[in-house]
Amino acid sequence: xxxxxxxxxxxxxxxxxxxxxxxxxxxxxxxxxxxxxxxxxxxxxxxxxxxxxxxxxxxxxxxxxxxxxxxxxxxxxxxxxxxxxxxxxxxxxxxxxxxxxxxxxxxxxxxxxxxxxxxxxxxxxxxxxxxxxxxxxxxxxxxxxxxxxxxxxxxxxxxxxxxxxxxxxxxxxxxxxxxxxxxxxxxxxxxxxxxxxxxxxxxxxxxxxxxxxxxxxxxxxxxxxxxxxxxxxxxxxxxxxxxxxxxxxxxxxxxxxxxxxxxxxxxxxxxxxxxxxxxxxxxxxxxxxxxxxxxxxxxxxxxxxxxxxxxxxxxxxxxxxxxxxxxxxxxxxxxxxxxxxxxxxxxxxxxxxxxxxxxxxxxxxxxxxxxxxxxx
Amino acid sequence: xxxxxxxxxxxxxxxxxxxxxxxxxxxxxxxxxxxxxxxxxxxxxxxxxxxxxxxxxxxxxxxxxxxxxxxxxxxxxxxxxxxxxxxxxxxxxxxxxxxxxxxxxxxxxxxxxxxxxxxxxxxxxxxxxxxxxxxxxxxxxxxxxxxxxxxxxxxxxxxxxxxxxxxxxxxxxxxxxxxxxxxxxxxxxxxxxxxxxxxxxxxxxxxxxxxxxxxxxxxxxxxxxxxxxxxxxxxxxxxxxxxxxxxxxxxxxxxxxxxxxxxxxxxxxxxxxxxxxxxxxxxxxxxxxxxxxxxxxxxxxxxxxxxxxxxxxxxxxxxxxxxxxxxxxxxxxxxxxxxxxxxxxxxxxxxxxxxxxxxxxxxxxxxxxxxxxxxx
Numbered sequence: 001x002x003x004x005x006x007x008x009x010x011x012x013x014x015x016x017x018x019x020x021x022x023x024x025x026x027x028x029x030x031x032x033x034x035x036x037x038x039x040x041x042x043x044x045x046x047x048x049x050x051x052x053x054x055x056x057x058x059x060x061x062x063x064x065x066x067x068x069x070x071x072x073x074x075x076x077x078x079x080x081x082x083x084x085x086x087x088x089x090x091x092x093x094x095x096x097x098x099x100x101x102x103x104x105x106x107x108x109x110x111x112x113x114x115x116x117x118x119x120x121x122x123x124x125x126x127x128x129x130x131x132x133x134x135x136x137x138x139x140x141x142x143x144x145x146x147x148x149x150x151x152x153x154x155x156x157x158x159x160x161x162x163x164x165x166x167x168x169x170x171x172x173x174x175x176x177x178x179x180x181x182x183x184x185x186x187x188x189x190x191x192x193x194x195x196x197x198x199x200x201x202x203x204x205x206x207x208x209x210x211x212x213x214x215x216x217x218x219x220x221x222x223x224x225x226x227x228x229x230x231x232x233x234x235x236x237x238x239x240x241x242x243x244x245x246x247x248x249x250x251x252x253x254x255x256x257x258x259x260x261x262x263x264x265x266x267x268x269x270x271x272x273x274x275x276x277x278x279x280x281x282x283x284x285x286x287x288x289x290x291x292x293x294x295x296x297x298x299x300x301x302x303x304x305x306x307x308x309x310x311x312x313x314x315x316x317x318x319x320x321x322x323x324x325x326x327x328x329x330x331x332x333x334x335x336x337x338x339x340x341x342x343x344x345x346x347x348x349x350x351x352x353x354x355x356x357x358x359x360x361x362x363x364x365x366x367x368x369x370x371x372x373x374x375x376x
Numbered sequence: 377x378x379x380x381x382x383x384x385x386x387x388x389x390x391x392x393x394x395x396x397x398x399x400x401x402x403x404x405x406x407x408x409x410x411x412x413x414x415x416x417x418x419x420x421x422x423x424x425x426x427x428x429x430x431x432x433x434x435x436x437x438x439x440x441x442x443x444x445x446x447x448x449x450x451x452x453x454x455x456x457x458x459x460x461x462x463x464x465x466x467x468x469x470x471x472x473x474x475x476x477x478x479x480x481x482x483x484x485x486x487x488x489x490x491x492x493x494x495x496x497x498x499x500x501x502x503x504x505x506x507x508x509x510x511x512x513x514x515x516x517x518x519x520x521x522x523x524x525x526x527x528x529x530x531x532x533x534x535x536x537x538x539x540x541x542x543x544x545x546x547x548x549x550x551x552x553x554x555x556x557x558x559x560x561x562x563x564x565x566x567x568x569x570x571x572x573x574x575x576x577x578x579x580x581x582x583x584x585x586x587x588x589x590x591x592x593x594x595x596x597x598x599x600x601x602x603x604x605x606x607x608x609x610x611x612x613x614x615x616x617x618x619x620x621x622x623x624x625x626x627x628x629x630x631x632x633x634x635x636x637x638x639x640x641x642x643x644x645x646x647x648x649x650x651x652x653x654x655x656x657x658x659x660x661x662x663x664x665x666x667x668x669x670x671x672x673x674x675x676x677x678x679x680x681x682x683x684x685x686x687x688x689x690x691x692x693x694x695x696x697x698x699x700x701x702x703x704x705x706x707x708x709x710x711x712x713x714x715x716x717x718x719x720x721x722x723x724x725x726x727x728x729x730x731x732x733x734x735x736x737x738x739x740x741x742x743x744x745x746x747x748x749x750x751x752x
Contacts, residue, residue: 123509123515126505126506126509127503127505127506129502129503129505130502130503133499133502138520139499139518139519139520139523140520141517141518141519142515142517142518142523143515143517143539143540144514144515144516147515147518147523148632162579163519163582164519164541165540165541165542165543165544165635166541166582166583167541167543167544167545167580167638168541168543169543169638203538204543206539206542206634206635206636207542207628207629207634207635207636208628208636209626209628210626250585250586252583252584252585253583256524258582258583259541259582259583260582260583260584262543262545262638
């Protein structure tokens, strides 16, 4: 670094900052594009196949007559299972009108033997909540954008509506090269503890596959570090490929004392096999380097993290096997995730990921199946 | 059934109903017992190890001085990471007082460089929400019981608080006996479709392990059916033992269009090896029987469900192996889940489940590690 003058360093930093910002925005946007808001009836929520029967907001013309027939009611759509979904965009802006229509509608729906009612209340209308609860509705879940109210109408049947999600997903990325080294980082956030070396990782994003999350987290962590460390070595972004899930642990209670967390330990390797030598940076923000796998596994901090996952017994054995059979397992020119998924068919460690065909193009669902690589 | 008179049938139905009700209530209570409500600061939410630093409601005497020092403020506790948690039980019952104290407290906390604020608002105080949002707070998540408000205080740092959970967990139970038969059921709820044979299964409960969920769902489905079918055959509850996870699939978008679902296909066997012959019941509510595994896998409905999971290629191969090596794999007298977990060390199919030691007895966490059974 001392050999670089400010004039050559600044433009590089600017370019990296801009690229990182754009990449971040792309990640952020990804989930918002081209998705229909879908709702399922309380009834159809009962089975895992429920989403087959989802109806799209404002698209179900078949039921249009129902909610136009009575102007005293809240605008709604019904589904084949006698569930009601109030159309969020047509909720009255006047609070008095909301109260009148809600109580009238609930009476009518009950008389007409509808079963479950869903109302997605935008946060701007949060003052409407109180009356909803007075009318016997309950809060199902909420986000920054909305509060979901629901009511189970049949008096003679137990409310079968399942709770909202209560599991977090996370990934750890064990990135290994041919020299039997792994990528280790020290996080910026040390929470007052002594900082320690760990594998990159983080949370699985909303509607993201586990394998993609591992690849993304590996890349993002590297990119983050690029700003502070690797740009000085004139390295650019590094792509990893997903090999397999080495194992996963489920832990509870987790955040808020009433959730659980599943953490998937993923095996990755850099697409570019050229070994990278990281300059050991003393900056307090972040550190990154290659570390001999044996050394990493023998660190006290690693042991204290991984002993719970039987890391040494399970993972080391798998990684040993992988390193011995490297040439058999991998094509020398894998370029993307799909390729690598095909390539690792030859390995027998961990769980492979197979992207599956959409059940229906209409629903645009993504499905991934993880299966053991055991060769029986 | 026609041979049973009403007098002998009624008492049996009553006993089974009572037993089922008690069992259900026991399940329902399970998660409520002996749990402390825990909160984590917004800051400590950043890493998967965050829960190491949780503080217990009303138990952190160390910080008592802070919230007693200023009676104009909301009662709160702080943590080592400069996070604030307002004590729910001490939120003013008077709305005006709430508003005054909230705005004053937020100002003070910002001045004192605190970072994140959490307020768990009971639904009874839902009318307080509006003012909270006006003060720049946001809804993080909500349940039937409470709405969680939060605010990220530092103006010069990006809000790093992660979203609430967005993944559902489910299990399917493939229960296999020595005769190469599996348990199949038809659900009570057919949603207007033609009913079809499927394996028992359902949602993983809050803070429940995947393996226990599979065993529980297998048992509950059978118990449910006992009311309608098996009681006529004078069968009692049947215990299954968990063998392994054969694979799992991740699917998105799922419920509400913005969540994902992970479905774990679990291999189970009845603890009692005596083959049960179910009477094929014509009742519209539920059916249960043993079906030859080949027959089940060749049903059109099974194919349409399992083709997405490569069932035939992956699972059938594993099950074949299991049946061939049955005697090598299992002790003949396994009695409970822990035993079976030890016993299946000899199998090499699917993912084993290893219950792990708690990291700290203080947190009473449960951890399970799933690892491939591959014998390298």
